[in-house]
Amino acid sequence: xxxxxxLPPPPSTPPRQLSEAKVTAEENGQQGESRVELESGSKxxxxxxxxxxxxxxxxxxxxxxxTSVTAMSFMVTARQVSAASFYxxxxxxxxxxxxxxxxxxxxxxxxxxxxxxxxxxxIAASRLLVKKSPVIxxxxxxxxxxxxxxxxxxxxxxxxxxxxxxxxxxxxGIRHTALPNFCKSLDSFCDHVAVSIAFTFFSCVMYAGAxxxxxxWLSNH
Numbered sequence: 001x002x003x004x005x006x007l008p009p010p011p012s013t014p015p016r017q018l019s020e021a022k023v024t025a026e027e028n029g030q031q032g033e034s035r036v037e038l039e040s041g042s043k044x045x046x047x048x049x050x051x052x053x054x055x056x057x058x059x060x061x062x063x064x065x066x067t068s069v070t071a072m073s074f075m076v077t078a079r080q081v082s083a084a085s086f087y088x089x090x091x092x093x094x095x096x097x098x099x100x101x102x103x104x105x106x107x108x109x110x111x112x113x114x115x116x117x118x119x120x121x122x123i124a125a126s127r128l129l130v131k132k133s134p135v136i137x138x139x140x141x142x143x144x145x146x147x148x149x150x151x152x153x154x155x156x157x158x159x160x161x162x163x164x165x166x167x168x169x170x171x172x173g174i175r176h177t178a179l180p181n182f183c184k185s186l187d188s189f190c191d192h193v194a195v196s197i198a199f200t201f202f203s204c205v206m207y208a209g210a211x212x213x214x215x216x217w218l219s220n221h
Contacts, residue, residue, distance in 0.1 A: 054135045058124060060210045065117035067203035071196045072110035075103055075163075078192035082185040093182065095189045102162040103193070106200060109159040113152050113203060120145070136217055146214035149207050156204035163197050 079096040097103040124135045136142050167190065183190040 051134070054124075054128070056213060057135050057210075058121070060206060060213060061117055061121050061124065064203060064206045064210060065114055065121065067199050067206055068110045068113040068117060071199035071203055072107055072114060074192045074196035074199065075107050075110070078103070078189050078196065080186050080189040093185055095182070095186045097193070100163075100166050102159075102166045106159040106163045106196065109152075109155045110200065110203070113156065113207070116148060116152060136214075139218065139221060142214055142218050142221070146211055146218070149211040149214060153204050153207035153211060156200055156207060160197050160200040160204060163193070163200070167193050167197065 075097050080093075081095075082093045097107065127133045127135060127137065136145065
């Protein structure tokens with residue numbers, strides 16, 4: 001009528017097609033979210049988002065604590081009673097880590113480092129599991145952790161160097177004595193001390209690596 005042609009209404013979409021389109025859109029949205037998470041380098045586990053930086057920090061903290069505990073354990077178990085022959089005389093030798101101030105210093109430093117690493121791990125776990133926040137939430141926290149890591153790295157180096165100076169063949173674990181080759185009779189004691197010093201230097205490297213990781217975080221934030 002009036003020179004106009006009435007067009008038929010567009011065909012309605014069946015409900016089944018609408019539901020299929022909705023499901024497809026939801027799947028595409030989930031795939032998009034997963035793609036964004038992969039691109040950002042994050043991993044979600046039990047509602048907790050872990051970034052690559054968080055994983056690296058936690059791994060270094062675990063290594064720091066493990067090496068510190070190992071160094072302290074070998075040193076506090078370094079003790080031995082033996083006998084040595086010197087010009088036909090039998091000398092009773094009693095060697096213990098507490099006979100040397102340098103060894104006591106090493107035990108004190110490694111114990112402090114172990115406690116520090118344990119506290120850092122507990123704080124990181126509480127932030128990830130309870131507060132759902134990153135391991136390092138702010139620059140102030142990063143600077144504080146960086147200072148602690150750097151201090152402990154230098155302290156570990158100092159303790160290892162001081163203990164190394166005492167572990168020569170003439171004075172290993174015994175004060176005020178200049179008799180040589182005590183490690184031939186006190187082999188177990190010397191082995192424990194050597195392993196402890198080695199792990200002390202390894203722990204120093206780990207704390208230096210933690211300090212480098214702190215610097216990387218600060219440069220990126």
